[in-house]
Amino acid sequence: MEGQNLFGEGNVVIYLTRRTEFSASHYYHNPDFSPEENLRIFGKCNNPHGHGHNYTLEVTVAGEIDPATGMVLNITDLKKLLEAEVLSVMDHKFLNKEVPVFASRIPTTENIAIEIWNRLEPKLTFGKLHRVRLYETSDLYVDYYGGR
Amino acid sequence: MIYLTRRYHFSASHRLDSEALSADENVRIYGKCNNPYGHGHNYTLHVTVAGPVDPATGMALDLGVLDRVVSEEILEPFDHSHLNLDVPVFVHLVPTTENVCREIYRILREKLAEAAPESPAHLKKVLLEETNSNYFEYEG
Numbered sequence: 001m002e003g004q005n006l007f008g009e010g011n012v013v014i015y016l017t018r019r020t021e022f023s024a025s026h027y028y029h030n031p032d033f034s035p036e037e038n039l040r041i042f043g044k045c046n047n048p049h050g051h052g053h054n055y056t057l058e059v060t061v062a063g064e065i066d067p068a069t070g071m072v073l074n075i076t077d078l079k080k081l082l083e084a085e086v087l088s089v090m091d092h093k094f095l096n097k098e099v100p101v102f103a104s105r106i107p108t109t110e111n112i113a114i115e116i117w118n119r120l121e122p123k124l125t126f127g128k129l130h131r132v133r134l135y136e137t138s139d140l141y142v143d144y145y146g147g148r
Numbered sequence: 149m150i151y152l153t154r155r156y157h158f159s160a161s162h163r164l165d166s167e168a169l170s171a172d173e174n175v176r177i178y179g180k181c182n183n184p185y186g187h188g189h190n191y192t193l194h195v196t197v198a199g200p201v202d203p204a205t206g207m208a209l210d211l212g213v214l215d216r217v218v219s220e221e222i223l224e225p226f227d228h229s230h231l232n233l234d235v236p237v238f239v240h241l242v243p244t245t246e247n248v249c250r251e252i253y254r255i256l257r258e259k260l261a262e263a264a265p266e267s268p269a270h271l272k273k274v275l276l277e278e279t280n281s282n283y284f285e286y287e288g
Contacts, residue, residue, distance in 0.1 A: 140153070140211070148200070
């Protein structure tokens with residue numbers, strides 16, 4: 001019967017998504033641009049004092065179902081990884097000043113999503129990182145699937 | 149490659165009535181949506197563009213350009229309009245959410261390319277919610 005072996009086949013791929021939130025401030029500035037260019041390109045986001053967002057992060061892991069547990073992964077392990085690699089690093093931080101990679105890379109939503117991928121992907125010992133979706137506001141989000 | 153999605157809102161009325169169908173068939177197939185006076189929805193539009201991150205700006209596409217194109221080409225003509233009566237393409241094309249979604253894709257694909265000809269980013273997907281319970285996606 002189809003479906004009967006869902007927890008035993010080992011080749012059924014399931015996508016599991018965990019959502020978490022963090023709040024951080026940032027500003028957009030490229031030192032290679034003139035002040036006028038920075039203001040024209042980045043607008044209000046160029047304010048050097050920074051401004052903040054409540055980010056919503058959705059991390060999707062793809063994996064096979066463990067026949068012993070019926071689970072792709074232990075969600076507690078994923079929560080710990082998100083805490084160690086994302087929340088403790090970015091939550092309630094000024095990204096430009098407090099997260100080293102953003103001293104030389106503009107912390108746009110695009111670049112934050114890529115940085116989160118780069119932090120999680122090598123540390124994930126269960127399943128395979130499939131997607132990082134990062135909402136800056138409810139009306140703007142980016143998806144990154146790795147690669148170039 | 150990054151996929152960037154921006155969400156917009158517009159409200160419009162429409163009537164589902166196909167020139168290819170008889171009056172009886174229109175009533176049978178479209179039901180309440182065939183009401184000659186029309187009816188309205190709050191539409192939510194998700195526009196997804198795909199592109200590499202520009203190392204100089206950290207952005208896949210200038211959001212100002214995207215907002216301007218969507219506002220000028222979609223929101224201004226569609227918002228608070230009667231699609232069948234006020235948007236020329238829907239005079240003879242039934243403004244089902246499928247057709248509205250596909251039309252928005254067609255317009256944005258062309259106008260975004262015109263507005264940012266130097267950008268490698270391109271329109272990837274249009275997702276249009278008619279209500280909280282149904283939505284349609286078109287990727288060309």
